[in-house]
Amino acid sequence: MTIQKALLGQIGEEAAVAYLKRQGYRIVEQNFRNQLGEIDIIAADGDTVCFIEVKTRNSDLFGTPFESVTKAKQRKIGQVALSYLKYKGKSDDEVRFDVISICVKGDQCQSIELLKNAFEYR
Numbered sequence: 001m002t003i004q005k006a007l008l009g010q011i012g013e014e015a016a017v018a019y020l021k022r023q024g025y026r027i028v029e030q031n032f033r034n035q036l037g038e039i040d041i042i043a044a045d046g047d048t049v050c051f052i053e054v055k056t057r058n059s060d061l062f063g064t065p066f067e068s069v070t071k072a073k074q075r076k077i078g079q080v081a082l083s084y085l086k087y088k089g090k091s092d093d094e095v096r097f098d099v100i101s102i103c104v105k106g107d108q109c110q111s112i113e114l115l116k117n118a119f120e121y122r
Helices: 005-020 071-088
Strands: 027-035 035-044 048-057 094-105 108-119
Touching: 005 027, 005 035, 005 048, 005 094, 005 108, 027 071, 035 071, 048 071, 071 094
Parallel strands: 048 094
Antiparallel strands: 027 035, 035 048, 094 108
């Protein structure tokens, strides 16, 4: 991973956390990792546990941030989410999968878009 890509991801995740807090979410975990993979942000929106993928781009040359959350990525996030819920004893909680699209110019966040219920996992 290049320094530029790492910085871009860091800017995006910081912007996403600030945005979610302004929207009333309570951040539970950031960059949760286990043997199955990683989830960028786990947050509570009321009584709903939200697993949030953050996609940050500085260009749409390779598609929009939302388009980069492929079916394979959705499956991976779902597997990690189920593992997390089981580990935390929250298997019966209401769950939602959201995606945040962040567009950055230079080191400044230009736009943030939250797509709630971006996908389902069964």
